[in-house]
Amino acid sequence: MIVDDVHIIYKVYGGGSGKGSATSALSRIVRRKASPAITEVHAVKGITFTAYKGEAIGLIGSNGSGKSTTLSAIAGLLPTASGAIYTDGQPSLLGVNAAMMNDLSGERNVVLGCLAMGMTHAEVRERYQEIVDFSGINEKGDFISLPMRTYSSGMAARLRFSIAAAKTHDVLLIDEALSTGDASFQRRSEARIKELRREAGTVFLVSHNNAAIRDTCDRTIWLEHGVLRADGPTEEIVKDYEHWMKKR
Numbered sequence: 001m002i003v004d005d006v007h008i009i010y011k012v013y014g015g016g017s018g019k020g021s022a023t024s025a026l027s028r029i030v031r032r033k034a035s036p037a038i039t040e041v042h043a044v045k046g047i048t049f050t051a052y053k054g055e056a057i058g059l060i061g062s063n064g065s066g067k068s069t070t071l072s073a074i075a076g077l078l079p080t081a082s083g084a085i086y087t088d089g090q091p092s093l094l095g096v097n098a099a100m101m102n103d104l105s106g107e108r109n110v111v112l113g114c115l116a117m118g119m120t121h122a123e124v125r126e127r128y129q130e131i132v133d134f135s136g137i138n139e140k141g142d143f144i145s146l147p148m149r150t151y152s153s154g155m156a157a158r159l160r161f162s163i164a165a166a167k168t169h170d171v172l173l174i175d176e177a178l179s180t181g182d183a184s185f186q187r188r189s190e191a192r193i194k195e196l197r198r199e200a201g202t203v204f205l206v207s208h209n210n211a212a213i214r215d216t217c218d219r220t221i222w223l224e225h226g227v228l229r230a231d232g233p234t235e236e237i238v239k240d241y242e243h244w245m246k247k248r
């Protein structure tokens with residue numbers, strides 16, 4: 001995968017005016033008043049790097065440095081203002097916010113999630129039990145047949161991770177997934193990420209948990225203010241980052 005001088009700019013409509021509602025938009029149309037100002041947030045400012053098959057890369061940086069934005073752009077969910085991203089294979093974003101249908105049962109979400117990732121019905125049937133067992137949702141009763149809205153945030157995150165981790169991904173993008181779930185689930189998910197790596201894809205992990213980055217990634221990219229500050233062996237980069245954080 002090649003990320004070539006990528007810039008990402010968010011456009012925030014009506015920023016600052018405090019009148020972003022539908023009725024105020026309608027009144028502006030009726031009165032033919034100019035639309036409110038657009039505020040631009042330049043979140044990523046010219047990032048360039050190359051990632052190879054079999055690599056697990058950590059993305060670190062302070063809050064608002066552009067890690068999640070970079071990941072969304074690689075997943076194809078955000079357009080670049082300039083620059084380009086080239087990938088060999090389909091990147092999938094495994095975020096704690098990945099869409100699930102809250103009114104449907106966990107069971108239906110597993111089936112829909114698997115179909116959405118391109119599995120056939122037969123493959124879904126084959127993997128279903130494994131996904132439910134991995135998530136551990138049923139450890140405390142038959143929760144998998146209840147609607148997702150009855151799950152705790154940790155349970156929902158575990159199910160999301162388990163669905164996405166059931167498939168071998170060409171490029172797997174993980175946003176803070178390891179920080180959700182309890183200690184035993186974190187251990188299981190770390191082991192699964194290692195397996196996914198062996199199955200040849202490229203893994204990106206965004207996390208504030210430096211121990212998880214050290215355990216999972218051999219290369220780390222450090223972003224700060226939307227700029228690539230360092231890119232190299234995990235141990236070296238995380239050490240510099242921790243040192244820099246202490247001095248702030």
Ligand SMILES: Nc1ncnc2c1ncn2[C@@H]1O[C@H](COP(=O)(O)OP(=O)(O)OP(=O)(O)O)[C@@H](O)[C@H]1O
Pocket residue numbers: 010011012041042043061062063064065066067068069070
């Ligand atoms: N939907 C959005 N609209 C406008 N600005 C946004 C949006 N999402 C993020 N930003 C801005 O883009 C910048 C980078 O945000 P991003 O979420 O990528 O950072 P991050 O490094 O993942 O942060 P954190 O560690 O807090 O999760 C921030 O300045 C943020 O305010």
